[in-house]
Structure formats: structure tokens, C-alpha cells
Amino acid sequence: MAALCEEDPSLEKHFKGHRDAVTSVDFSRAKKQLVSGSMDSCLMIWSMKPQMRAFRFLGHKDAVLCVQFSPSGHLVASGSRDKTVRLWIPSVKGESTVFKAHTATVRSVHFSSDGQSLVTASDDKTIKVWTVHRQKFLFSLSQHINWVRCARFSPDGRLIVSSSDDKTVKLWDKNSRECIHSFCEHGGFVNHVEFHPSGHCIAAGSTDNTVKLWDVRMNRLLQHYQVHSSVVNSLSFHPSGNYLVTASSDSTLKILDLLEGRLLYTLHGHQGPATCVAFSRDGELFASGGSDEQVMVWKTNFDADDGDVVKPQKYSSSVDGTHGTVQSEMDCGIHHKKTKTQDSVRTHEQQEEETSLANTLEHIVGQLDVLTQIVSVLEQRLTLTEDKLKECLETQQKIIQNKTN
Template sequence: MADEQLAHEPEVEHGEGLVLTNDDVEVDVTESAEAPMDEDGNAEQDAGDDDQMEFQDDSIAAFYAHRASVFCVSLHPRFPDPPIAVSGGEDDRAWLWNTIDGTEIAQLSGHSDSVVAVAFSHDGEMVATGGLDGRVRVWRRHGDGWHTWEFLTNLEGPSEVVWLTWHPKGPVLVAGASDATVWMWQLPSGNTMNVFSGHTGSVTCGRFTPDGRKLVSASDDGSLIVWDPRSAAVLAKVADDDTRFALDGGITSLCISPDSRLVVVGGAAGGVRVVSVANLDTTGGVSVVGMLNGHAEGESVESVEFVDLVPAASTGPFSGPTSRTSTHIVSAGTDGKAIAWDLTTGKARGEALHDAAITKLVVHPHTPLFTTSSVDHLIRTFDARSMQTVGVQHGFTDGVLDVAVGVDDGITQGAETGGVGAYAHATPPKGYKLVGAGDEGVALVFRLQ
């Protein structure tokens, strides 16, 4: 994984010394001094020849209860102990299930339209589901084990829920809605803490800063707002009337640096913007410090994430920022491209490809690895240092709509039976497990070999 050639690359902690200028960052991939690297020779060269291809299934477990498109999936923050996933779908239901054998733990019902967002609280004691019916429903663990969950409360207010996120340090839940509002509740009481109004279009994405002190949201109206979560006051707003920030079609994705000083947004028409919020607590100003152009024009940037090029010494169950440094990101779009960017130079390090639109990108915490799901039926894992393929997972017969990554628990099962069979504890664990959500109505579990 290109360890030797990058052994002398220095690590920059928390963006110290990061200086971005307009000349540095306003570039196109084709102008990058470091040309994108090609994918390795193990790519699916015959993907278009259906007559000569045999169906391949690498999954080690499967969850079949949805029987309709599975839109979202998330793993317990202490995964793999417990080895629990939550998924939501077109069947108006969400489920908690065991990733070892695919058995049901609890059905999370009560929605009257598709469940499009699911999320565990920071400590894993609660789980929330959000639907196109405008409902947010919350369950909590009951008793000493992890196999009994009880319904806690139904939260109403939004029109259609677009996304959910929990506060990184406490039982506070936030939902973004299609009616241009953001709602925040205190749990377990379910009391509404704040309603944030400032966008004029659907609020497409949002997150707390890693320190938990600010809330950031973005909309398809092209605006980015930084909020004070306590008072719902607007601390800063950047809109499409700023020509350096303007993104045709609005904003589709965002991420926040681990030091809470940078916000990166991806646009519906392929652009990526970097915004500094480092001075909010002093001068109160924000500034656009990066314009990254590399995705195909008119293709949506579905995910952006910060990534570490120098891996941590150890891995384990993790809840919190997925990177330690604020100098590199990866973006992924419906053009099938994943692009690694160096924010200190504003240039692309390289790119990797799917044969169709990428639907989600997730970073393996504190490593250079990231995994993508795609409409091409595949899940791929890449190394951001070289953009070479680390693994390809097969098993879906339709598009993969979401993917989650967790630490491998060392439990392996019979792939020849779709994971339904005997399993044994293997030592040591092999790294990571991947869980994908399929448009054909199944969620599959894979091991990254």
C-alpha cells in the first residue's frame, strides 16, 4: 500500500502551519503537478460483458428483512462489541440486526413513509430513525445486554427528514429537513431545544463540529450556515452571492476538519469549496480559501471526508472524528470519481474510479483507507496515498446505496452460503468489516481481506 515510498512524508497535526491562498487552491485536476494515478490492474475489465460473467458473492452475512430498497445503514459506535447494525429503507421500517449472522434484533416501526436516515447516539445507548413522513423516532437499549431495545419517543416538527446527526458528546439529536429548517431535541425527554431557520431550500447536510461547540448545515439553495447550537443564532453564513463560493445547483455534502477550523462542501454540479471558520471565535469572519475543480461538470459530489495519510499506531472501536489531521480530503461523486486532495497546495493527489455513480464514501478511522459504494453494484476500498485499490466486494445485484465500516471482530462465515452457516473465531482479526445497503432490498456484510 505504498508505505515505503511515503515513509518520509511528514505528518501535520490539526492543520498547524496550513496556509491556503487563492493561487494555490483555484486549480483543476488536469492542472495538478501530481498527476492522478491509475487504478491497479485488478479492475473489473469485463464488467460490461454480462454473458461471460458469473455472479460473485463475497459476503459473509446478509440481512434480508427489508425486501425493498435499503437506503441507509450505520454501525454501533462500539462495533464490533456489540456487532450491531441499523438500517432503514423503502419499506417504511428500520431494523437493528446482528452483523455476525444477519439475525433480527429489533424492528423499528412507526413510520408511514421511507426511512432515509438512521443514527446511533455517541454512546450507542439510543438509536434514531428519520423518515420522509417527517417523523423522527428514538429507541433506547433496555437492560444489561444489547438484544433488547424499547421505544422511547416520537419527535415531530420537520416536513421530510433528510439527515440525522447526534451531538458528539451528549444526548442531543439534530435533523435537517426538506422545508429549509433544522430541528434539535434533548433526549430522553424529547423536548425541542431549537429550530434553526436561515436556509431557503432543503437542508441537504449538516454536522456538529468535532468539539461540539457549533452546528454547520448546508442547503440546495447554495448556502452554508454556522450556528450556535445553544441559542440558534447564525454565527456566519456564506451564500451563492459570493462568486468564489457559488455552487450551481446547491450543496450536497459537507465535512468538518478534526480541529473544527475548516468546512469543506461538495456541490450538486461537481465543485468543491473550502471555507475557513477558524476566526469565528475572535473576529467573527469566515472566508473561502479553496475552490477545487476535478469532478465532471453537472455531476453531484455525494461525499467529502477528511483523511489521514499517516495511519494511527492502533485501531479499535471508535466514535468521533475519523481523522487527526486537517490537510487532506477525499471527495466522491456521481461521475464515478473519488479524488484525493492536498489542501495545503489545493491540488489533486490522484483519483480512483467506479464504473457508475458513487453513492457514499466513508473513511476508515485514522488511516489512509476509504471505502466507496456505487450504482455499479460494487463496494471498493482504496488507499488515499496512492489511490490504488485495496479490495473489491461483490454480492449485490443492484446499486449499493450506502456503506458503513467497522473494525473486524475476527468472526468468519461461509461465503458460499451468503454467510448463513457455521462460523468460528479467527485470530487475529483481519482489519475491517464493511456493511452495504442494497437497492434490491438486502444488506450485506463483507470482510476486507
């Protein structure tokens, strides 16, 4: 077996443009763009190409606390302290549709993997699910007894996980709309939660400075990391499922090796709290944001040899003095890394056909997203026109009545 050739993650670029703390970051599917939200009430769309100017999107009337690209990359959702959610077309014009989603601050927005649904979480203690097309409200989940910080769909769209200032992580069945389990092991507010790419486990970061991973099939704690010296604000799984990156108010980012249950890297870049972090869809890059108003893009590097085989084992590990049992990667959905011989079975022609088909489908889905958004914008404009026309007619009626009198 070839040895893993791990290199340190490297800072590729950093973006300056926000005028207050960065709250959220996300890559588009093709890594062409990066979106960030900020306490300055703006969204910024950064181009990953050199010398390309960034777009600043204005619309929210208060801090933007969450942003996410749709799976196709043709829409961006944002949630704000102004209680609204906006859906943007990430182009020069920056057109958006807006809807009042909650009765308090919107903390989290997340698209389902098919791009058809949106889940939002709020300080009004509820989680709400919407259709992306026409932003139709579907249902609300309301068993949390404090602010809901984060809500995520599972990869298959059948489950929703949420984290709250009531110190719980709740797992919901999307079809029955019932809470099927509450994880209560955190000793502080739970700021962020994510599904593992397999959908079999979840990771959560808390104000108790810890990161915990649970198996959602057995509802039991898998791993417990106490590697930060302050609040854990955000985390993101590498698409392979073998690594987790975390961002903390101790100003560091940490890379955790989930196969071995150990801390792999500590990254110092931000001056002050690191508030958000996200891997790109292919795992080659990850982005972070901080209270220093900066957005940083890092090259992963350490996953360069993901083609090598890692044998499944069971580990019992201690990370910074905190013990946690790490299940075998098959048990909790952390995958074996593919052998190079498996990949070579595919012919070059098959790969080209699959790539071509995937690109065509992505283009079609993207165009449908754009059309949906344009229709929504036109509907809003038509409603405004109708309202103005109604006002004119009422004014005309009053004038006629006055003349008659």
C-alpha cells in the first residue's frame, strides 16, 4: 500500500470587501464563485478567476447571517436579521426575490440536494420548509424551546437536523414532520450541525468548545473532540467523509481526521474569531470567514492521495484528553478510499460520455433555476403594477365623486 502523501493546507487567496464580520461562506458547484454574507447587511460574490471583480448585493435591511448556493449554482439563498430570506441570481444585476420567512432573525438557510426545497431556521424557535419555486410555505417544525441556529437536509432529503440554543440537536422525519430523536450531550448552545456525506451520521459544534459526531441510525455518540479553546462556530465535512474542518472563536481552523479520530492540522489565519468555514463540492478548496472582515480560500492538499487504500479498523482515541470511541468507517459511513485499480476499470470513453451528460444536465437544471427566478421577479413586478393601478383607479373615483358633488 502506498503511503499517504499529506501536505499542509495552504492559503490560496484572501478577499477584502466586507465592512463588518463575515458570517457565512459557500462555494458554487463548479468553484467558479464564492458567496459570503456579513453583519454589514451585504452579500459578496467573489470570482475565483484572477482579476475578476466581485459583486456586492444590497437588499437586506440588517445583518446577513447565512448564505448558500443552490446545488446547480444558479441561485443563492440568504437569511437575515431583517426576518427575510432572499433568493438571488448571482450575476451582475443581482436581482432577487424576497419573502418574510420568520417572525425573528433568520439564522440558517439550506437547499435540499435536488434544489427543490429550502429549509430555514430562526430565533422564533421554528424550522420552516419552503418550495424554491414561488417560495411556497410547506410546513413548520417547532419543538425547540430557544433560538434555532442551524437546520440541514440529509443528502437523501428524508431527514432534517437542527441545532439550537436549548443545547439540543434534533432529528426530524421530513414526511411525518415528527421529531424522531433529540441529542442532548452538549453542555452549551449548539451553533452548527451538518450531515456526513453518507447521511449516516451528523457533526455538531457548540459553545462548550466541543465537536461531537453521532450515528443517526443507532442514535449514539461516535466521536467527541475537545480541540478548541473557545466556541465552535461552524464546521464542514470533506466530500470524502474522511475529514472535518471546524472554525472557532479561538481564531483557528482545525482539520480532524475522522478515520483515525485525531487532530490533523491547526490553521492560523484570521485575526479574531473564525466565524464560518465550508469545503468546496469537490473538496479541493475550503473557505473561511472571520470577525476580521476577511474571507480566506485555502487549498486542501492533504487529500491529494485519496486514491490509496485505507484498511477499516476500530480505533479508541483520546483527542486533547477527551476520550471518544471512533467506529469503523463502514459502521458510521466514513468511506474506504478507492483503489486506483477500481477507477482504471472505467474506459476513457465512458468517462467522457458521463462528463458530457452531467454537464448537459447541469446546464438544463441551471437554466430552469434562472427561469424560475425570472418568473418570480416578474410576478413581484406585476403585483406592484397592479397595486399602483388600483391606487390610480381609486384616486380617479374620488376625483369623479368630488366633481359630481
